[in-house]
Amino acid sequence: MRIKKFVAESVQQALENIKVELGPDAIILSIQEITAAKGGRKKRPRVEVTAAVDEEVRTSVGQPAKRTVAYSETPASPSNSTGENGILKLQRELTDLRQQLTQIAQLKNHLRIPTEFLETYLTLLNQGVNEEVAQDFVRRLQSQKQVDGQPGNSFIRRQVLEELQQIIVTAESPWQVQETPYVIAMIGPTGVGKTTTIAKLAAADKVFHNRKVGLISTDTYRIAAVEQLQTFANIAQLPLKVVYTAEEMQFALFELREMDRVYIDTPGRSQRNEEGLKELQVFLQRAHPHETHLVLSLTTKEIDLHDIVKRFSVIPINRILFTKLDETTNYGTILSLIKHFKQPVSYLTFGQNVPEDIRKADTSFIARLILGMECI
Structure with a gap:
């Protein structure tokens, strides 16, 4: 050798x-x-x-x-x-x-890997995309090149972003809804930023969109969590209901029936805490949220993120929200999770400032992040 x-x-x-x-x-x-x-x-x-x-x-x-x-x-x-x-x-x-x-x-x-695709392949690996997904993407590029019959370098420069954007799926909350209140729940492990994310979204709804916003907290296991949300609610002058049992959830929603949007904060749960996940599921069944965002920190190892999504899927999740993008430089895990679990991405957060440090997920920005063409 x-x-x-x-x-x-x-x-x-x-x-x-x-x-x-x-x-x-x-x-x-x-x-x-x-x-x-x-x-x-x-x-x-x-x-x-x-x-x-x-x-x-x-x-x-x-x-x-x-x-x-x-x-x-x-x-x-x-x-x-x-x-x-x-x-x-x-x-x-x-x-x-x-x-x-x-x-x-x-x-x-x-x-x-063919020579003309090697740089793309290694870029994906360096950005945290797992090997299987990176190889599948390169095969997709190679197949498309054979169909189009175009030169490797010029084709790759033009097509890599477009191919990534076709794979990446995003989801937004509707601008206007027929049914109110429109209920949005945040679930996920401890410490991923669910409460702070709710504060950002609620503040943006009120300040920028002039919506009536209500808050519900079921995170009664940590005193600091309720206090944090209560402090924000007082500053933003938003109604907050604290719910201790699943039965109280419906009553809290009834009291907030005049709101345009209601955000539900939930306690952090380990993905291995089956009883805790079942309890969370019961709470959300009473709330019937229109959106359930699984909040994930990109600083978590990919193998653990896969385990979290798999185990939290006992709850009807319809969006994934990524936090702490400012604490990492590897964004390829986003692509790996989208490919594996077929869930759309809703928002990206990158700091503690309310309401600034959040942006709606869009395919172009995420693709450029994964390729190292954008930074936070």
Whole structure:
């Protein structure tokens, strides 16, 4: 197995160099941006691509390539180095090579991405899109390219955003409704920002849209939660009803029947707390919300997010709302969850300021976030 690093002005240029020197069967191990000084004044970005090729890969003239020893289990003797520092350097290099070879073993069985799609694929991975979804997306691009018969680079630049926007599904609350009050419930784990999100939406409804807004809190397990919402309700001059039992929910809604919109705050629940989820389900059955948003923090690991959505689905969810976008730079999980659970995204939040730090989800913005073309 031969491993080599290539430095170039762009990923595409590096990939072309790899193809010339290592051949089309080369496997990409990593891509990272580096900064090189030029003339001692200005720095310009470059890319460093680490690639590998199997020792038995044929050369361009059809002969087996020369075998290259990837690493030796025994470090070079001190006589061939500059003393102890040289030995330590060799040992670090051996460790790096072992890690790279482990990556090869993991990647070579499934990473067969065409060169012209590799940059898109790696961008998706770096943004947190899981491998299966990223590969499926690249296959979709490749298939569309074959149908259109257009050149790779120009096609990709034009089509990647469009293809992502076709996959991403968003949902908005209707501007006008026949039935009032229009009831919106927020559910999700503890600490994801349900109460703050309700404050943002309720404030926007009143200040910007001149709607009559009411609030209901069922989060009676934490004193601070009711106090937080009560403080906001007092400042915004909004009616707040605190509900302790499912039976009280219908009465609270009756008292708020003159409102245009009613937001229901619920206690945070662990997705593994089955009894807590059943209790929450009973409360919401009495409320009959028009919208039930599952509120998720993007700082949560993807495997846990999948588990949360799966277990919370015992409740009729019809929207997903993502919070804490300002605390992460990986937005690819949004795409993975949309692909897997087929739920539309309603809002994105990115801070504590009320009502500013929230925006309606739109396909173009989310696609650009996932591709690293937008930032929060």
